[in-house]
Amino acid sequence: MEMKEPLEAAWDFELACSTGIDKACGRGEHVGLVALVSAARGGGLTRFYPFTSMGRLCFSTGPRxxxxxxxxxxxxxxxxPAGGYVVWRGSPYVHPAEEVLETHAAVEAVAELERLLGPQDFT
Structure with missing residues (x-):
């Protein structure tokens, strides 16, 4: 059964989850998942559903x-853990993924994700 969830609600949920994860991990408000989700929410990645783990931001073409x-x-x-971000090409669940960028700026990490994913439709 296919479940539909509005993208905006998924992004709201992910921001709330990221806040809790960052707090639990002792990250500041300008470094971590909240900074990534906030930066990604302002651009072309909002066509995807975001999901996180303790230390990564991923995207999917559907809510489940x-x-x-x-x-x-x-x-x-x-x-x-030192406060930066690493952008990877490949699936978060199929290894090996290829490291393509290390940065200390969430906006740079998001820009690289947008470049890697381009305007493609992955459905």
């Missing part, structure tokens, strides 16, 4: 990719 409603897209970003 783990149940077959969409698929993860082939790029993601991890939060470096």
């Amino acid at each position: 990719w783990w149940m077959g409603d969409g698929e993860p897209v082939p790029a993601f970003v991890t939060v470096d």
